[in-house]
Amino acid sequence: MTKLLQWLFGVSLLGAVWALVSFDLLDLSLPQTYREVAWPMPLYLLVSFGCYSLATVGYRVATFNDCEAAAKELQEQIKEAKEDLRKKGLKV
Amino acid sequence: MASRKALQPNRDNGDKYSVLLPTYNERENLPLIVWLLVKYFGESGYNYEIIVIDDGSPDGTLEVAEQLQKIYGEEKILLRPRAKKLGLGTAYIHGMKHATGNFIIIMDADLSHHPKFIPEFIEKQKKGNYDLVSGTRYQGNGGVYGWDLRRKLISRGANFLTQVLLRPGASDLTGSFRLYKKKVLESLVERCVSKGYVFQMEMIVRARQLNYTIGEVPISFVDRVYGESKLGGNEIISFVKGLLTLFATT
Ligand SMILES: Nc1nc2c(ncn2[C@@H]2O[C@H](COP(=O)(O)OP(=O)(O)OP(=O)(O)O)[C@@H](O)[C@H]2O)c(=O)[nH]1
Ligand SMILES: [Mg+2]
Numbered sequence: 338m339t340k341l342l343q344w345l346f347g348v349s350l351l352g353a354v355w356a357l358v359s360f361d362l363l364d365l366s367l368p369q370t371y372r373e374v375a376w377p378m379p380l381y382l383l384v385s386f387g388c389y390s391l392a393t394v395g396y397r398v399a400t401f402n403d404c405e406a407a408a409k410e411l412q413e414q415i416k417e418a419k420e421d422l423r424k425k426g427l428k429v
Numbered sequence: 430m431a432s433r434k435a436l437q438p439n440r441d442n443g444d445k446y447s448v449l450l451p452t453y454n455e456r457e458n459l460p461l462i463v464w465l466l467v468k469y470f471g472e473s474g475y476n477y478e479i480i481v482i483d484d485g486s487p488d489g490t491l492e493v494a495e496q497l498q499k500i501y502g503e504e505k506i507l508l509r510p511r512a513k514k515l516g517l518g519t520a521y522i523h524g525m526k527h528a529t530g531n532f533i534i535i536m537d538a539d540l541s542h543h544p545k546f547i548p549e550f551i552e553k554q555k556k557g558n559y560d561l562v563s564g565t566r567y568q569g570n571g572g573v574y575g576w577d578l579r580r581k582l583i584s585r586g587a588n589f590l591t592q593v594l595l596r597p598g599a600s601d602l603t604g605s606f607r608l609y610k611k612k613v614l615e616s617l618v619e620r621c622v623s624k625g626y627v628f629q630m631e632m633i634v635r636a637r638q639l640n641y642t643i644g645e646v647p648i649s650f651v652d653r654v655y656g657e658s659k660l661g662g663n664e665i666i667s668f669v670k671g672l673l674t675l676f677a678t679t
Contacts, residue, residue: 405574
């Protein structure tokens with residue numbers, strides 16, 4: 338099953354449950370409060386997922402390591418390498 | 430016996446690592462990356478070869494590669510040039526055909542990928558007998574150097590979106606510093622259809638799909654010092670296209 342199908346499957350499953358509860362499609366005579374909670378649920382989920390995404394990406398950008406030490410080490414090794422390669426007879 | 434072992438601790442187990450170095454206008458970087466490879470392979474004692482796949486670089490990368498071959502020997506440096514620029518994906522396929530190792534290491538020749546991590550890759554692979562080990566900029570001590578806020582944001586955002594949509598089981602999909610079992614790489618390359626940038630992403634997504642095991646090693650990615658980037662331009666567009674294609678097909 339492709340990821341697209343997995344998503345479609347998951348979303349339609351959730352959608353079906355949501356419709357069942359919100360509109361009481363099966364006449365289960367659920368308490369009114371259930372329907373009131375269920376009805377705006379998709380919006381809540383969407384908004385919280387949006388917030389979660391923004392927070393996660395923001396946090397990861399802020400904590401993205403800057404590898405200063407690695408850059409410095411590389412610079413020094415480049416010098417050493419050039420020196421050594423020149424000795425070994427490399428002409429650039 | 431003990432002293433010989435100490436000198437070359439990893440020579441005797443029969444494993445050999447073929448490093449594929451695709452180059453296009455890397456005249457300045459190639460000697461440096463080769464020097465570093467020789468240094469770290471020498472220190473760790475693993476058996477290796479370096480395969481340079483140059484696509485007719487106008488800056489004379491091949492000529493430098495020939496000099497390096499003279500310096501380090503024909504068993505260590507193999508030249509498998511092609512007449513013109515045919516792209517990165519096919520460069521790997523071309524290089525792999527000539528590889529004699531049972532493991533293949535893929536890395537950029539522009540010094541963004543530091544050879545010091547290779548012994549870590551190898552140890553990681555041995556520890557879990559992983560089918561592939563991928564370097565990751567997004568975990569542990571991994572990171573980048575020389576990126577501004579915008580680039581970090583795009584990188585992190587794209588990575589998050591990919592994780593959500595594809596759940597690939599690996600944290601760095603677009604990085605191209607990886608170690609593969611040769612058989613695994615062969616079977617992956619056969620299946621991968623994308624070109625260029627998306628190729629790396631497809632490789633790891635398909636790996637997960639085929640139930641190959643993936644190990645990860647944090648790496649520091651230092652932006653190229655010499656030479657010019659060959660990608661860029663509409664990188665974002667091709668990324669999104671590739672992501673959606675993989676979303677619908679894997
Ligand atoms: N043989 C071959 N090598 C290539 C080709 N295009 C790129 N390369 C090499 O592939 C590696 C990665 O290319 P880069 O231009 O560094 O791409 P990048 O890492 O995404 O971009 P920057 O690091 O930002 O420049 C380098 O070693 C290049 O020399 C190609 O068409 N043929
Ligand atoms: Mg690069």
